[in-house]
Amino acid sequence: MFQQTCIAPVNIAVIKYWGKRDEELILPINDSLSMTLSTDQMCAKTTASASSNFKENVMWLNGEKVAFDENPRSARCLKEIKRIASAKGQPKFPLNLKLHICSENNFPTAAGLASSAAGYACLVYTLACLYGVEDEELTQIARQGSGSACRSLDGGFVHWKKGDNPNGSDSLAHQVISPSSWSNxxxxxxxxxxxxxxxxxxxxxxxxxxxxxxxxxxxxxxxxxxxxxxxxxxxxxxxxxxxxxxxxxxxxxxxxxxxxxxxxxxxxxxxxxxxxxxxxxxxxxxxxxxxxxxxxxxxxxxxxxxxxxxxxxxxxxxxxxxxxxxxxxxxxxxxxxxxxxxxxxxxxxxxxxxxxxxxxxIGEGPKRLEECEGLLNEAGEPKKLIQ
Amino acid sequence: MFQQTCIAPVNIAVIKYWGKRDEELILPINDSLSMTLSTDQMCAKTTASASSNFKENVMWLNGEKVAFDENPRSARCLKEIKRIASAKGQPKFPLNLKLHICSENNFPTAAGLASSAAGYACLVYTLACLYGVEDEELTQIARQGSGSACRSLDGGFVHWKKGDNPNGSDSLAHQVISPSSWSNxxxxxxxxxxxxxxxxxxxxxxxxxxxxxxxxxxxxxxxxxxxxxxxxxxxxxxxxxxxxxxxxxxxxxxxxxxxxxxxxxxxxxxxxxxxxxxxxxxxxxxxxxxxxxxxxxxxxxxxxxxxxxxxxxxxxxxxxxxxxxxxxxxxxxxxxxxxxxxxxxxxxxxxxxxxxxxxxxIGEGPKRLEECEGLLNEAGEPKKLIQ
Structure with missing residues (x-):
């Protein structure tokens, strides 16, 4: 079994993203800019496991089993990560292995705090680590899960450029300043x-x-x-x-x-x-x-x-x-x-x-955690079902 | 003593007036359009008297004595009416006579219903009747009391054109349709x-x-x-x-x-x-x-x-x-x-x-009332102090 666990932060926009020019690719009509919050207080945490024992892709989100392949957004994120892994050659394990994914937020959904941004950032970052994919195209993939998720892939202040290309290749997020630059x-x-x-x-x-x-x-x-x-x-x-x-x-x-x-x-x-x-x-x-x-x-x-x-x-x-x-x-x-x-x-x-x-x-971008901190056990089942 | 009593309606905008290009002349940055409400339910009522016995201009508004000459807006309305009366020659009485004015709304101020629009429309219309001034320039004068007052000088639907002249001469209100045209x-x-x-x-x-x-x-x-x-x-x-x-x-x-x-x-x-x-x-x-x-x-x-x-x-x-x-x-x-x-x-x-x-x-514009319906007695004092 191949396994990876990561956490990703929440971000709060100061210049707001509101309005898509492409609903499918999640391309915005304007740039936006946010600050990443420390994962010490709030974060999404995701464990992804790949195993030949798994019969299908399964996901648990905040303790509840949810559709993965049937959700076009999560399915697209996985497809994109696999595409890059495949293009780079020599994947760490066969790309046809099925996945078990467990994800949770450590803050109540009630807080209404862009939990989908942290969640999709965490999913994409975790899958990227699992498949050994480099960072450079990740914001483009996270954006296709949930637009503002692309801004949770880095720390400090992050600028998501709307881009001009119809295929979204230039609709990317990058860091403006690091968290240590405005640490107070x-x-x-x-x-x-x-x-x-x-x-x-x-x-x-x-x-x-x-x-x-x-x-x-x-x-x-x-x-x-x-x-x-x-x-x-x-x-x-x-x-x-x-x-x-x-x-x-x-x-x-x-x-x-x-x-x-x-x-x-x-x-x-x-x-x-x-x-x-x-x-x-x-x-x-x-x-x-x-x-x-x-x-x-x-x-x-x-x-x-x-x-x-x-x-x-x-x-x-x-x-x-x-x-x-x-x-x-x-x-x-x-x-x-x-x-x-x-x-x-x-x-x-x-x-x-x-x-x-x-x-x-203010805080850092996503982080890899040790295997012992994972949310799935050796059988690829959630260690606990929260809520 | 010369006396006139009138009522004027409330109007509610459907295209809103918001923003002046001239604070002094009350010239708006955009046209607005309103419907005049029936005076049967809500109206302002004003009695204006002129007499050689009066020592100064005095106004009672909703039962309370208020400044008249010291209020630049009401003073300006009076000045403009007198200017026209004087220009037309043969005023009904000497223009230097002082005025007693009593005005009230028959609806609670609490209703927050543009009481100043009805109030200034009524003031201007009453003064115009008192001085025997024709209607044509009245919306321009009422506008200088309270912008939206100019729309209460006619019934039905009323369009206030913002105008282009810096002196406000073309910032006028006119009727779009009469109340009988959409009587239901x-x-x-x-x-x-x-x-x-x-x-x-x-x-x-x-x-x-x-x-x-x-x-x-x-x-x-x-x-x-x-x-x-x-x-x-x-x-x-x-x-x-x-x-x-x-x-x-x-x-x-x-x-x-x-x-x-x-x-x-x-x-x-x-x-x-x-x-x-x-x-x-x-x-x-x-x-x-x-x-x-x-x-x-x-x-x-x-x-x-x-x-x-x-x-x-x-x-x-x-x-x-x-x-x-x-x-x-x-x-x-x-x-x-x-x-x-x-x-x-x-x-x-x-x-x-x-x-x-x-x-x-939907309702008509301002109306003259009989003398017996006036708010001032023969001495030019309010018949009753409401509230």
Whole structure:
């Protein structure tokens, strides 16, 4: 049996990907740019095994057996990896061996945190390691699993170029700066209590491209300039410029989602209260200390530098208090130094509007793990079925 | 003493006015188009008296004494009316007489229903009647009180052309069709329970023009086509096209408000649930029976034809039930026929999310009233101080 286990990170876009020009190849209408989060707090983990004992390709995702060959996206990722392995000659094992794949996220799906990006990045990276395929074309393959997955194949800040070729060969992601270049960059994930079903990203994007009269103007006229400006801000570690562009682009993404017909609404009243909190915090501080961004759901992701974490968290506890009736800590993740930080006085928006907060930081790309850390046993069955 | 009393209607835009190119003259960056609501349910009422006994210009607004000469907008309206009266020669009375003006809305300010539009339209129309000034330039004057006031000077559907002249001389409103041309057009105003303070329209517009990268594209490329298309829909009474353009333009207005920095949020979760209700209702009906539009606040305005009122109201009572603990009727205004209408099954979004619903219809422009209906007594003092 041949086996490989890897982990891959979550990434959060600061210039948003919204809209495909090719649904099949997952080619975007505009560039996007994200920060990779540390795998210490959140990651996808995948074990892939190949064996002549296996009768068919099987996958377990978060403890549940799911279709693999029948899922066109995962099937395409495997096919592409095998194509490269075959083209390079001398594969490590026969390409016709069937696979058992087990994958899980160490963070609740409830967090709504682009779990498919981390998941497909991890799948592609793990398969690439298993088949001994080099890295260079991997972002192109991960993109065909889930668009933003291509940005989880590297650490630090990552730029996904939309590319121009109809076959997608130049729609690739590359690192802008390494995580060590801006090592004090922190992130607070604010998980909002919400049960409302949202339009899926895939459907929302398609409908937006079909019906919004603003989306093309954004993609063609606005995003290119923003990519240039935020890249400069990131390379010079100019937090003020970085924060302003990040917040503006989050708002604009939700604006074009609202301009869809029927409209796609992802932020709720609590999300907007969080944005208001951030603007107020910066106003009180007299400078930009923190930035928000929201993906296709109500949860907020706040970017801030390490020295401002204690102050912002203290403010959040006032503005969004939590009874914490269960055993769950309200603020998880990296321990917060400077608990005695005197916060600005914020009025409560109401209790328990947030489920919890995850404190994490900028991080590295995917990593190989030791065999003992694998999710499959010697028989190629999951060691445990989570959930 | 010379005295005049008039009423003027509320208007609700279907193509939204958002953004000024001249703050002083109140010149918009795009055309807008609205429907005038019947004064039977909602109106502003103003009495203006001129007398040699009056020492200064005084105004009572909704029972409260307010500055008149110190308010640049009301002072400008008076100055313009006097200028025309003077230019036409032979004024009915000396132009240096001081005025007492009393104005009130018969609907709660809480309804957030463009009360300033009806108010300034009524002020300008009343002053014009008092000074014996003809109608032709009135929309230009009302516009300088509150932009959208110019659209309340006529009934039916009204088109406010942005104009091109820097002095505003061609920024005028004119009727598209009379109320009798689409006499079965009804409106439901859904007043949302909400206490959140919103950014004022004036401030929101200015910030949007300064910071949104989408607003000019909307004003220059999108609105002109929409004005053309909705005018055609209105003239041919094509409800389906009318409804779709109306809903899209409401969404787009809120999209550019969200693209402002910091963002301006006017719709809340309940507003979005109402929009969702409307899309679902039309889906169940298999055709477009009802349209929503939202101004700079959370309240909804639904457009629909008379035969669909009973069905939509029945659906609204299921989706937005109200305990009606007070003495207030939940659905006010025009009585609803066909109470036994079998509604589609809607799940409740929660109780008391709406304060009440006003049922009204398309209506006429401002009207002169008899002297006995005036708000000022012989001494030029308010007959009653409301509120």
């Amino acid at each position: 960059m922190r992130v607070l994930i604010l998980v909002v209590n919400d049960s409302k079903k949202k339009t899926s990203s895939t459907k929302g994007m398609r409908l937006c491209v079909e019906t919004s009269e603003l989306i093309n103007h954004r993609a063609e006229k606005i995003v290119p300039q923003r990519i240039e400006n935020i890249t400069k801000a990131i390379k010079t570690k100019n937090f003020t410029d970085f924060a302003e562009i990040t917040m503006k682009d989050s708002n604009q993404f939700h604006a074009i989602a609202l301009d869809t017909f029927p409209p796609c609404i992802y932020m709720n009243d609590v999300s907007h209260s969080i944005a208001e909190f951030v603007h107020r915090y910066n106003e009180l501080a007299g400078e930009t200390k923190v930035a928000y961004t929201f993906d296709a759901g109500p949860n907020a992701c706040l970017y801030l530098e390490e020295e401002n974490v204690a102050g912002v968290v203290a403010g959040l506890k006032l503005a969004f208090p939590n009874d914490n009736a269960g055993n769950v800590e309200y603020v998880k993740g990296i321990p917060i130094n400077g608990q005695s930080y005197e916060a600005y006085k914020f009025k409560s928006n109401g209790s328990n509007l947030l489920k919890y907060i995850i404190h994490t930081k | 057009m009804r409106v439901l105003i859904l007043v949302v329970n909400d206490s959140k303070k919103k950014t004022s329209s004036t401030k929101g517009m200015r910030l949007c023009v300064e910071t949104s990268e989408l607003i000019n594209h909307r004003a220059e490329k999108i609105v002109p086509q929409r004005i053309e298309n909705i005018t055609k829909a209105i003239k041919t009474k094509n409800f389906t096209d009318f409804a779709e353009i109306t809903m899209k333009d409401s969404n787009q207005f809120h999209a550019i408000a969200l693209d402002t920095f910091p963002p301006c949020i006017y719709m809340n979760d309940v507003s979005h649930s109402i929009a969702e209700f409307v899309h679902r209702y039309n889906e169940l009906a298999g055709e477009t029976k009802v349209a929503y539009t939202f101004d700079a606040g959370p309240n909804a305005c639904l457009y629909l034809e008379e035969e669909n009122v009973a069905g939509v109201v029945a659906g609204l009572k299921l989706a937005f039930p109200n305990d009606n603990a007070g003495n207030v009727e939940y659905v006010k205004g025009i009585p609803i026929n066909g109470q036994s209408y079998e509604a589609y099954k809607f799940k409740s979004n929660g109780s008391n999310l709406l304060k009440y619903i006003i049922h009204t219809k």
